Amino acid sequence: MSEKKVGIILDDDFGSKHLPPYPKPSFISFEHPIRINAILNHLERNKIFKDNRVVKVKPKEIDETILELAHSKYHIETIKKISLIGGGLLDEEVFVTDDTFDLAKKAVGGAIEAIEGVVKNHYTQSFALIRPPGHHAYREKSSGLCIFNNIANSILYLRKKLSYTEKIAIIDIDDHFGDGIAQYFYHDPSVLYFSLHEFDFTQGDIGMFDELGQDEGIGKNINFPVPEGITNEDFYYCLDLLEPILNEFQPALIIVATGFDMYYTDPIGNCSLTSIAYNQFADKFLKIAERVCEGRISFILEGGYDIIGLPYCVEAIIKALLKEKYEPPDYEKNISFVDDSKREELDKIKTFLKNLLKPYWDQL
Numbered sequence: 001m002s003e004k005k006v007g008i009i010l011d012d013d014f015g016s017k018h019l020p021p022y023p024k025p026s027f028i029s030f031e032h033p034i035r036i037n038a039i040l041n042h043l044e045r046n047k048i049f050k051d052n053r054v055v056k057v058k059p060k061e062i063d064e065t066i067l068e069l070a071h072s073k074y075h076i077e078t079i080k081k082i083s084l085i086g087g088g089l090l091d092e093e094v095f096v097t098d099d100t101f102d103l104a105k106k107a108v109g110g111a112i113e114a115i116e117g118v119v120k121n122h123y124t125q126s127f128a129l130i131r132p133p134g135h136h137a138y139r140e141k142s143s144g145l146c147i148f149n150n151i152a153n154s155i156l157y158l159r160k161k162l163s164y165t166e167k168i169a170i171i172d173i174d175d176h177f178g179d180g181i182a183q184y185f186y187h188d189p190s191v192l193y194f195s196l197h198e199f200d201f202t203q204g205d206i207g208m209f210d211e212l213g214q215d216e217g218i219g220k221n222i223n224f225p226v227p228e229g230i231t232n233e234d235f236y237y238c239l240d241l242l243e244p245i246l247n248e249f250q251p252a253l254i255i256v257a258t259g260f261d262m263y264y265t266d267p268i269g270n271c272s273l274t275s276i277a278y279n280q281f282a283d284k285f286l287k288i289a290e291r292v293c294e295g296r297i298s299f300i301l302e303g304g305y306d307i308i309g310l311p312y313c314v315e316a317i318i319k320a321l322l323k324e325k326y327e328p329p330d331y332e333k334n335i336s337f338v339d340d341s342k343r344e345e346l347d348k349i350k351t352f353l354k355n356l357l358k359p360y361w362d363q364l
C-alpha cells in the first residue's frame, strides 16, 4: 500500500456510555465520557477529519467468544451480570453501569479494529479513541479503571483467530504500569512489553526494573520506572533506551498503550510533560516503525484525564502521523519545565536497567 491512511477508530457510545454513577451511589471518577467528547470536538474543530488521509472507522463488532480469548468466563459473566442489574462498584476505582458490559466489549472491538486494520493494510497507522481503558485489566478481574484488556485481547485475537505469528512490540507510556498487559505476555518471547511509568520507590510496588519476564520471555518485559515530575527532556532521555532494542527485536507491528496522564496538568499523574512530548514521541517511533515494520504502528487510548490538555495530546500524535507541523496551545507556550534535577536519578536507573538487559540484547 503506497497511499498513507490513518484510521481513527471512534464511536458515539464512547462519549456517552459508562458514565460514572453519580450520585447513586456517590462516586466520582475521572474516567468519564467527556474525555472522548473533548477529543472529538477538538479534532473536528481543527479539521483533522477534513484531511483525506484520515479515515473514521467503527469498532469491529465482536461477540463474547472473542473476549474469552483474554478473559475467564467468570470475569466476563460478572461484568455482564452487574450491568444487567443496573451497575455497582467493584472496588475503589472500578465502576460498572448498566451499559458498561456493552461499552467495554466495544472498546475491545475498537482496539482489534485499529490493530487488525494496520496488519491487513487497510490503513498505514491507526488510533483507537476508546474507553474504558484496558492496560490494568487481568484475565480474571477488572482493575484500575479498566474492565477488559483491550490490547492483550487484540493480540490474542491476532494470534488465535488470524494465525498471526509475527513479533509485536508494545510501548506503554501511560503514567501507570500496565500490570495487566505485562502478565499476559510475561513468558512470551514473541511480544516485547516496554513500560515507562511513574513509580513510588518507597513502596514495594510492581513494575520494578528487575521484572524482566520469565522462561522464554526473559528480557522481553522491560520496566522503566521513573520518579514523579519528569519533563519532556527526561521522557526522551528514557525512551532512547528502547531504540536499539526495537532495532534488534525487529517487530512486525508496534502498539502504543497511549496514556496521557504524564501530562503536566493531569489530575492523577504527577509528571510534567507537555503536548509536544507526545508529538515528538509519535514522530520518533513512526520513523522507527517505517524502518523496521513498514510503518505499522497503532495507538490505543489508555489513561489521560485532563480534559483541556488531552485533546491537544491526541492531535499532537495524529499530526506526527500525518507528518504535519503541530502547534501547541498558547497556554502551553508560556511554560517551560527546564528542570534537570531528575537526570542523575534517571541516569542511575537507565544504567542499572541496561546492565540487567545486556545478557538478552546484543545491541545494548
Ligand SMILES: [Zn+2]
Pocket (backbone or CB within 6 Å): 174, 175, 176, 259, 261, 303, 304
Ligand atoms: Zn494511567
